[in-house]
Amino acid sequence: MKGNKKLVMGILSVSVVSLISLMLLILSGVGRFISPDKTNAAPAQLSKIAQPTTTANNTIEGVVMSVSDSTINLENILTNQDISIQIVASTKITDKYNKEIPLSQIGMGEIVKASYTPNEKEALTVQIHPLSWEHSNINSNQIQLNKLTIGTRIASVSDVKIILGDGNEQLSDLSVIDDYDKLFIKGLNDQVYSIKIMEGSSFIKLVDLPATSGRLEINNNRQILDVANNDLIGIEAGTHHLALFIDEYDPIILDSVSIETGQVYELSATGIKQKEYTVTVQVNNNKKPYELYVDDYYYDMGEQILLPKGDYTLDIVSEGFQDYSQVFRVSNNMMLYPILTPVAEPEVTPEVTPEVTPEPQVTPEPQASSGDYTINFNTIPEGAAIFVDGEYLGVTPISAKLGEGIYKIELELAGYERYSTTIIIEKAEVRTNYLYMLIPQ
Template structure:
């Protein structure tokens, strides 16, 4: 009986010891399992480059290539490319840590990796929350020598390791990126780590023009002077409003669509000359007179319509000397006033000397009268020169005696405007408005 109790006691003690050993083994196993498992909060591993256990490494880089089971990453810090194997257990997350498919990743994305080096295990690929994406970037100021991109007033930098690809994700360099390409930029802070060409610049080709004195205006914010060697003219792909303006011709306004990498032919067959109506007023005689312009003769009172240009106008009337004046006719209506000079024989001139002197005195008195003059320009603030002398800026108001004057308007960025005006006794107010043409 005593032996039975001893046996039972031994069994009980052995069971208790075994149970304690089992609990200890379970505890060690659980601890080992937790240690070997991916951290519950991967973001902590990203913030800390290396965990205390030295198992998890955080890498920030740019995707250079994507395969079904591997991913090439340019390590931003080390400036080197490394290939990582993508496993079925690899998690893929967007910048908010939401799960996304592996196929949603793109070349050029800036990502953060959690990598378990001892096991060669890519734990997680996450779109970097610190990265920016700027898409549909147009008309960028690219300084290739200093490796900078200017967007508005903000300057961004790129390096020789920046990932630059064309529309087909082929690797290119910045010298292959055109000034009017449409780009997508990705980076962190003021550093650009990825550049993708979304659309290549297109071109306008302008055929032979009747003259090249003018400009092409694009979207009201860009003016290109016309020249024989301007073709092809690069433009951002897309829709544009253009105005083709030639001196002396009606402007052509169009809405055009430029396709990526293609050239649009802009024809010019519809150019029409601007017309000017010339109204001639002979002030000191009512008799008939004739006007001759470029071998064509017009009668008194006849409406004269001419294309805008520079003309020599000759007025003849019986008993008067021919009156000749050169006019630069611009768009609109032009009034030309003329005083004809009598034509007399020597005998008549001798016998009427006293009368001529009296008429001369009368004319001198008339010429001594000052008449108000107003000269304006569009745009304003143009320098005004009268007979070569600087008088001020537009709008200009002053007085002039009777007579003919040369007028020159000058403004930076615009062509000089030259014309002549005639001041006479017909009116005490002479107003002139001139439109300046950009260079």
């Protein structure tokens, strides 16, 4: 019994020692796993150094110069450099609010932000620039001195990247834009980068003008003062009120003239009527019949004479009076006072008879003495020297005392043609006021 007890104690001792050894072995392995020695650390460090690095993608803010199913060509708005990036299946295309859209909504002139791989230049994202703005139906005449004014916004047009015609063709520069083109513009901040002509100007051309001085009024709010240069006059398409005024001609007034986009409307002055002035002729020939001609054109007595501006010759024929001729100039409504000179009766030689007849006593009729009538003379303009029967009387306006008879009146004024006429003073009908219009030389 005592021997068995020793055997059991020996077995237990061996078991305890084995268990302790196993625990030490386990703890040693765990410690090595948690805290590797320097020999095992080296491969981990080499592995970390050999791992490849990732390069950052490129970004650009630019204007779309052209676009296809696979490529977008941009001009960098900061560097003015051109770049082409490829559109691939994974390219994300969005509007300015980051909502996905098809590539077809990205057109020439669009301002975008894009990211792409530096080597392959494959587009990762293409977004309509979130800060871009646009305006349509802009009148091209809102562009002045490289500035575009839209309400309170003033934007520069000094760095426009692309200009498109109404057929989407690229144009060279701002000079090809006519004054009344309708524009669609896009910009960023205070700079316009893209301009498209939505609707081209219409034009007016003046033809067959009889003179070069005048003006064209459009819609009662625009005047073209230089009608002689024969240039095309830009105008918006639509319905317009036109009025053409040529000096010394009646105006041409056209209401509701419809002009289409791009049309050249010819406003012709063919048949325009020259402006006429009234010339009143008061013939002083004792109210006898007469024939009156202006430049050999016959006018009845009392007929209204209408003449355009210019120089003319007046001729009057009346029985018992000398033929009358006078050159006059029409520049406004006017009156003429031609005085006809009676034809002197020929002297009659009495027949000689052999009979001697005592000469009868003849009592002479009393003659009106000089100074019986006060005659007033005046001229337009005043200040002309006046001569009566060759004797200097003074300057107009002036009055003179004259008796009955026929007097030759002569008028002289520097810068005007010398005027000569005859007046008759008769007791039966005395005219006391004479007004003469002098003709400039």
